[in-house]
Amino acid sequence: MSGKIERGIYYISNAGAPIVMDMLSGESSDGARIGAWSLVDPSGINSYHQQWFIEPVDECADPYDEKYTIRNIKSGSYMDLANTIPYTNGATLIGRARGGDSQHWYIRPDEGGSVRFCNSVTETYLDLNQGTSSKGAVIAGWLWVGYGPSRFNQLWRLERVSRTGEEIREQLKSHPSIGQELMIRRPNAIFIVPPRAILQEIYKQSGLKSTRLRKGLFECDDFAFGLKAAVATWADKNLGADGFSVLCGMMFVDSRHGSHAINWTLSDDTSNPSLLVVEPQDGTIKEAIPSEYTVQSGSF
Numbered sequence: 341m342s343g344k345i346e347r348g349i350y351y352i353s354n355a356g357a358p359i360v361m362d363m364l365s366g367e368s369s370d371g372a373r374i375g376a377w378s379l380v381d382p383s384g385i386n387s388y389h390q391q392w393f394i395e396p397v398d399e400c401a402d403p404y405d406e407k408y409t410i411r412n413i414k415s416g417s418y419m420d421l422a423n424t425i426p427y428t429n430g431a432t433l434i435g436r437a438r439g440g441d442s443q444h445w446y447i448r449p450d451e452g453g454s455v456r457f458c459n460s461v462t463e464t465y466l467d468l469n470q471g472t473s474s475k476g477a478v479i480a481g482w483l484w485v486g487y488g489p490s491r492f493n494q495l496w497r498l499e500r501v502s503r504t505g506e507e508i509r510e511q512l513k514s515h516p517s518i519g520q521e522l523m524i525r526r527p528n529a530i531f532i533v534p535p536r537a538i539l540q541e542i543y544k545q546s547g548l549k550s551t552r553l554r555k556g557l558f559e560c561d562d563f564a565f566g567l568k569a570a571v572a573t574w575a576d577k578n579l580g581a582d583g584f585s586v587l588c589g590m591m592f593v594d595s596r597h598g599s600h601a602i603n604w605t606l607s608d609d610t611s612n613p614s615l616l617v618v619e620p621q622d623g624t625i626k627e628a629i630p631s632e633y634t635v636q637s638g639s640f
Protein backbone atom coordinates (compact mmCIF):
# COMPACT_ATOMS: atom_id res chain seq x y z
CA MET A 341 0.00 0.00 0.00
CA SER A 342 1.31 3.43 -0.89
CA GLY A 343 0.09 7.02 -0.83
CA LYS A 344 -2.77 8.43 1.18
CA ILE A 345 -5.26 6.19 2.93
CA GLU A 346 -8.74 6.63 1.53
CA ARG A 347 -11.31 7.91 4.00
CA GLY A 348 -13.45 4.93 4.92
CA ILE A 349 -14.18 2.02 7.24
CA TYR A 350 -11.66 -0.81 7.54
CA TYR A 351 -10.71 -4.04 9.21
CA ILE A 352 -7.15 -3.78 10.55
CA SER A 353 -5.37 -7.15 10.63
CA ASN A 354 -1.85 -8.06 11.69
CA ALA A 355 0.51 -9.06 8.88
CA GLY A 356 2.07 -11.89 10.88
CA ALA A 357 -0.76 -13.29 13.02
CA PRO A 358 -4.40 -14.16 12.17
CA ILE A 359 -5.96 -11.44 14.31
CA VAL A 360 -7.64 -8.07 13.86
CA MET A 361 -7.83 -4.99 16.07
CA ASP A 362 -10.94 -5.23 18.25
CA MET A 363 -12.65 -2.70 20.52
CA LEU A 364 -13.04 -5.39 23.15
CA SER A 365 -16.74 -6.03 23.92
CA GLY A 366 -17.55 -2.85 22.01
CA GLU A 367 -16.87 -0.96 25.24
CA SER A 368 -17.35 2.81 24.94
CA SER A 369 -15.99 4.00 28.29
CA ASP A 370 -12.85 6.15 28.27
CA GLY A 371 -9.75 3.99 28.61
CA ALA A 372 -11.38 0.75 27.40
CA ARG A 373 -8.74 -1.49 25.89
CA ILE A 374 -8.33 -2.23 22.20
CA GLY A 375 -6.85 -5.69 21.75
CA ALA A 376 -6.32 -8.51 19.31
CA TRP A 377 -9.11 -10.92 18.38
CA SER A 378 -9.91 -13.41 15.67
CA LEU A 379 -12.22 -12.14 12.92
CA VAL A 380 -15.82 -12.63 14.03
CA ASP A 381 -18.82 -13.49 11.86
CA PRO A 382 -19.29 -10.44 9.60
CA SER A 383 -23.06 -10.96 9.56
CA GLY A 384 -23.41 -10.21 13.28
CA ILE A 385 -23.37 -6.99 15.25
CA ASN A 386 -20.09 -7.94 16.99
CA SER A 387 -18.30 -7.39 13.69
CA TYR A 388 -18.66 -3.65 14.29
CA HIS A 389 -16.26 -4.00 17.25
CA GLN A 390 -13.63 -4.71 14.59
CA GLN A 391 -14.44 -2.01 12.06
CA TRP A 392 -12.57 1.31 12.15
CA PHE A 393 -13.41 4.63 10.52
CA ILE A 394 -10.17 6.20 9.27
CA GLU A 395 -10.31 9.91 8.40
CA PRO A 396 -7.55 12.41 7.58
CA VAL A 397 -7.06 15.19 10.14
CA ASP A 398 -5.94 17.77 7.57
CA GLU A 399 -4.99 17.62 3.94
CA CYS A 400 -1.24 17.16 3.60
CA ALA A 401 0.84 17.36 0.42
CA ASP A 402 3.19 14.57 1.53
CA PRO A 403 1.31 11.30 2.25
CA TYR A 404 4.10 10.27 4.64
CA ASP A 405 3.19 13.17 6.94
CA GLU A 406 -0.60 12.77 6.69
CA LYS A 407 -2.28 12.34 10.08
CA TYR A 408 -5.46 10.33 10.65
CA THR A 409 -8.00 9.65 13.37
CA ILE A 410 -9.12 6.04 13.78
CA ARG A 411 -12.56 5.58 15.32
CA ASN A 412 -14.36 2.37 16.24
CA ILE A 413 -17.80 2.41 14.64
CA LYS A 414 -19.46 0.43 17.45
CA SER A 415 -18.17 2.34 20.49
CA GLY A 416 -17.57 5.69 18.80
CA SER A 417 -14.27 6.04 20.65
CA TYR A 418 -10.96 7.01 19.06
CA MET A 419 -7.69 5.09 19.12
CA ASP A 420 -5.32 6.53 21.71
CA LEU A 421 -2.51 5.41 23.99
CA ALA A 422 -2.84 5.07 27.77
CA ASN A 423 0.52 6.79 28.25
CA THR A 424 1.42 9.63 25.91
CA ILE A 425 4.99 10.30 27.10
CA PRO A 426 7.14 10.44 23.95
CA TYR A 427 9.40 7.48 23.11
CA THR A 428 7.93 5.30 25.89
CA ASN A 429 7.49 1.60 25.21
CA GLY A 430 4.48 -0.40 26.36
CA ALA A 431 1.65 2.17 26.41
CA THR A 432 -1.56 0.16 25.98
CA LEU A 433 -3.81 0.91 23.00
CA ILE A 434 -7.15 2.21 24.27
CA GLY A 435 -10.29 4.01 23.13
CA ARG A 436 -11.10 7.55 24.27
CA ALA A 437 -13.63 10.24 23.52
CA ARG A 438 -12.51 12.81 20.95
CA GLY A 439 -9.73 15.14 22.04
CA GLY A 440 -5.95 15.40 21.96
CA ASP A 441 -3.14 15.04 19.46
CA SER A 442 -2.37 11.55 20.75
CA GLN A 443 -5.41 10.45 18.71
CA HIS A 444 -3.59 11.46 15.54
CA TRP A 445 -1.76 8.69 13.72
CA TYR A 446 0.65 8.45 10.82
CA ILE A 447 -0.17 5.44 8.64
CA ARG A 448 3.04 4.66 6.82
CA PRO A 449 3.42 2.14 4.00
CA ASP A 450 5.71 -0.82 4.45
CA GLU A 451 6.52 -4.14 2.80
CA GLY A 452 4.01 -6.23 0.89
CA GLY A 453 1.20 -3.70 1.05
CA SER A 454 1.30 -3.52 4.85
CA VAL A 455 1.39 -0.34 6.96
CA ARG A 456 2.70 0.81 10.33
CA PHE A 457 0.71 3.01 12.68
CA CYS A 458 2.86 5.68 14.34
CA ASN A 459 1.43 7.87 17.10
CA SER A 460 2.05 11.54 16.34
CA VAL A 461 2.82 12.42 19.98
CA THR A 462 4.79 9.44 21.29
CA GLU A 463 6.38 8.47 17.94
CA THR A 464 5.86 4.83 18.87
CA TYR A 465 4.32 2.19 16.61
CA LEU A 466 1.39 -0.10 17.28
CA ASP A 467 2.89 -3.44 18.23
CA LEU A 468 1.17 -6.81 18.75
CA ASN A 469 2.66 -8.23 21.93
CA GLN A 470 5.10 -11.01 20.92
CA GLY A 471 3.16 -11.45 17.68
CA THR A 472 0.69 -13.72 19.45
CA SER A 473 -2.65 -14.76 18.00
CA SER A 474 -4.25 -15.16 21.45
CA LYS A 475 -7.67 -13.56 21.82
CA GLY A 476 -7.40 -10.38 23.84
CA ALA A 477 -3.65 -10.05 23.29
CA VAL A 478 -2.22 -6.63 24.14
CA ILE A 479 -1.53 -4.08 21.42
CA ALA A 480 0.73 -1.27 22.62
CA GLY A 481 2.95 1.56 21.47
CA TRP A 482 6.56 0.50 20.90
CA LEU A 483 9.61 2.09 19.37
CA TRP A 484 10.35 1.05 15.80
CA VAL A 485 11.78 -2.48 15.76
CA GLY A 486 13.35 -2.23 12.31
CA TYR A 487 13.29 -5.02 9.73
CA GLY A 488 14.20 -8.05 11.82
CA PRO A 489 11.90 -11.03 12.57
CA SER A 490 9.88 -9.03 15.10
CA ARG A 491 8.88 -6.48 12.45
CA PHE A 492 5.62 -8.34 11.82
CA ASN A 493 4.44 -7.31 15.30
CA GLN A 494 4.25 -3.77 13.89
CA LEU A 495 2.99 -4.52 10.40
CA TRP A 496 -0.74 -4.28 9.71
CA ARG A 497 -3.05 -4.67 6.73
CA LEU A 498 -6.11 -2.59 5.87
CA GLU A 499 -9.23 -4.05 4.28
CA ARG A 500 -11.80 -1.45 3.33
CA VAL A 501 -15.43 -2.51 3.88
CA SER A 502 -17.18 0.80 3.15
CA ARG A 503 -18.18 2.23 -0.23
CA THR A 504 -18.66 5.76 -1.49
CA GLY A 505 -21.85 6.87 -3.17
CA GLU A 506 -20.06 7.05 -6.51
CA GLU A 507 -18.68 3.52 -6.09
CA ILE A 508 -22.19 2.24 -5.43
CA ARG A 509 -23.39 3.92 -8.61
CA GLU A 510 -20.58 2.24 -10.56
CA GLN A 511 -21.40 -1.15 -9.03
CA LEU A 512 -25.03 -0.76 -10.07
CA LYS A 513 -24.12 -0.25 -13.72
CA SER A 514 -24.36 -4.04 -14.03
CA HIS A 515 -28.04 -3.59 -13.19
CA PRO A 516 -29.16 -1.28 -16.03
CA SER A 517 -32.77 -1.43 -14.89
CA ILE A 518 -31.83 0.70 -11.87
CA GLY A 519 -28.41 2.19 -12.57
CA GLN A 520 -29.58 4.72 -15.13
CA GLU A 521 -32.42 5.93 -12.92
CA LEU A 522 -30.47 6.20 -9.68
CA MET A 523 -30.08 9.59 -8.07
CA ILE A 524 -26.93 10.09 -6.01
CA ARG A 525 -27.46 12.82 -3.45
CA ARG A 526 -24.02 12.40 -1.83
CA PRO A 527 -21.44 10.92 -4.22
CA ASN A 528 -18.58 11.28 -1.69
CA ALA A 529 -20.53 10.00 1.30
CA ILE A 530 -19.37 6.82 3.07
CA PHE A 531 -21.74 3.84 3.28
CA ILE A 532 -21.61 0.44 4.92
CA VAL A 533 -23.85 -2.40 3.81
CA PRO A 534 -26.11 -3.96 6.46
CA PRO A 535 -25.68 -7.76 6.56
CA ARG A 536 -28.84 -9.60 5.53
CA ALA A 537 -29.37 -11.01 9.04
CA ILE A 538 -29.22 -7.53 10.58
CA LEU A 539 -31.52 -6.10 7.90
CA GLN A 540 -34.04 -8.86 8.64
CA GLU A 541 -33.84 -8.09 12.36
CA ILE A 542 -34.35 -4.37 11.71
CA TYR A 543 -37.44 -5.20 9.67
CA LYS A 544 -38.76 -7.47 12.41
CA GLN A 545 -38.39 -4.70 14.99
CA SER A 546 -39.87 -2.01 12.73
CA GLY A 547 -43.49 -3.13 13.09
CA LEU A 548 -44.06 -2.72 9.36
CA LYS A 549 -45.21 -6.30 8.86
CA SER A 550 -48.23 -5.74 11.11
CA THR A 551 -48.99 -2.34 9.55
CA ARG A 552 -51.98 -2.22 7.19
CA LEU A 553 -51.83 -0.84 3.68
CA ARG A 554 -54.45 1.92 3.67
CA LYS A 555 -55.41 3.98 0.66
CA GLY A 556 -54.25 7.54 1.12
CA LEU A 557 -53.24 7.01 4.75
CA PHE A 558 -50.40 4.49 4.66
CA GLU A 559 -49.47 3.51 1.14
CA CYS A 560 -46.55 1.61 -0.42
CA ASP A 561 -44.20 4.60 -0.36
CA ASP A 562 -44.87 5.03 3.37
CA PHE A 563 -43.69 1.44 3.91
CA ALA A 564 -40.47 2.16 1.97
CA PHE A 565 -39.84 5.41 3.85
CA GLY A 566 -40.61 3.53 7.08
CA LEU A 567 -37.97 0.85 6.45
CA LYS A 568 -35.37 3.44 5.48
CA ALA A 569 -36.12 5.30 8.71
CA ALA A 570 -35.97 2.05 10.71
CA VAL A 571 -32.45 1.35 9.37
CA ALA A 572 -31.32 4.86 10.37
CA THR A 573 -32.91 4.47 13.82
CA TRP A 574 -31.18 1.12 14.35
CA ALA A 575 -27.84 2.69 13.38
CA ASP A 576 -28.39 5.57 15.78
CA LYS A 577 -29.04 3.16 18.66
CA ASN A 578 -26.32 0.61 17.88
CA LEU A 579 -23.38 2.45 16.31
CA GLY A 580 -21.47 5.02 18.35
CA ALA A 581 -19.57 6.63 15.48
CA ASP A 582 -21.09 8.89 12.86
CA GLY A 583 -20.04 10.49 9.59
CA PHE A 584 -21.21 7.52 7.48
CA SER A 585 -24.54 5.90 6.54
CA VAL A 586 -26.01 2.39 6.49
CA LEU A 587 -27.08 1.68 2.91
CA CYS A 588 -30.84 1.43 2.45
CA GLY A 589 -32.16 3.02 -0.73
CA MET A 590 -35.59 3.36 -2.28
CA MET A 591 -36.99 2.57 -5.71
CA PHE A 592 -40.20 3.71 -7.32
CA VAL A 593 -41.45 1.24 -9.92
CA ASP A 594 -44.36 0.63 -12.26
CA SER A 595 -46.03 -2.70 -12.96
CA ARG A 596 -49.30 -3.90 -14.42
CA HIS A 597 -50.76 -3.44 -10.94
CA GLY A 598 -49.76 0.23 -10.85
CA SER A 599 -47.07 2.23 -9.08
CA HIS A 600 -45.14 0.75 -6.19
CA ALA A 601 -42.23 1.61 -3.83
CA ILE A 602 -39.61 -0.82 -2.54
CA ASN A 603 -36.22 -0.68 -0.80
CA TRP A 604 -32.83 -1.88 -1.96
CA THR A 605 -29.31 -2.43 -0.71
CA LEU A 606 -26.28 -4.49 -1.77
CA SER A 607 -24.85 -7.80 -0.65
CA ASP A 608 -21.79 -7.56 1.60
CA ASP A 609 -19.48 -9.04 -1.06
CA THR A 610 -17.27 -6.00 -1.69
CA SER A 611 -15.61 -7.47 -4.80
CA ASN A 612 -18.77 -8.52 -6.66
CA PRO A 613 -21.86 -7.27 -4.83
CA SER A 614 -25.33 -8.29 -5.88
CA LEU A 615 -28.40 -6.09 -5.70
CA LEU A 616 -30.80 -6.95 -2.88
CA VAL A 617 -34.41 -5.79 -3.21
CA VAL A 618 -36.55 -5.58 -0.08
CA GLU A 619 -40.34 -5.60 -0.14
CA PRO A 620 -41.14 -3.35 2.85
CA GLN A 621 -44.68 -4.65 3.24
CA ASP A 622 -43.61 -8.19 4.16
CA GLY A 623 -39.81 -8.10 4.54
CA THR A 624 -38.95 -10.51 1.73
CA ILE A 625 -35.48 -10.03 0.20
CA LYS A 626 -34.77 -10.91 -3.42
CA GLU A 627 -31.49 -10.83 -5.34
CA ALA A 628 -32.97 -9.18 -8.42
CA ILE A 629 -35.60 -6.63 -9.32
CA PRO A 630 -38.78 -8.59 -10.10
CA SER A 631 -39.27 -8.82 -13.87
CA GLU A 632 -42.72 -7.25 -13.73
CA TYR A 633 -41.25 -4.00 -12.37
CA THR A 634 -40.06 -1.07 -14.47
CA VAL A 635 -37.89 1.28 -12.42
CA GLN A 636 -38.92 4.94 -12.68
CA SER A 637 -36.52 6.41 -10.14
CA GLY A 638 -34.32 5.47 -7.22
CA SER A 639 -32.27 7.15 -4.54
CA PHE A 640 -30.08 6.49 -1.51
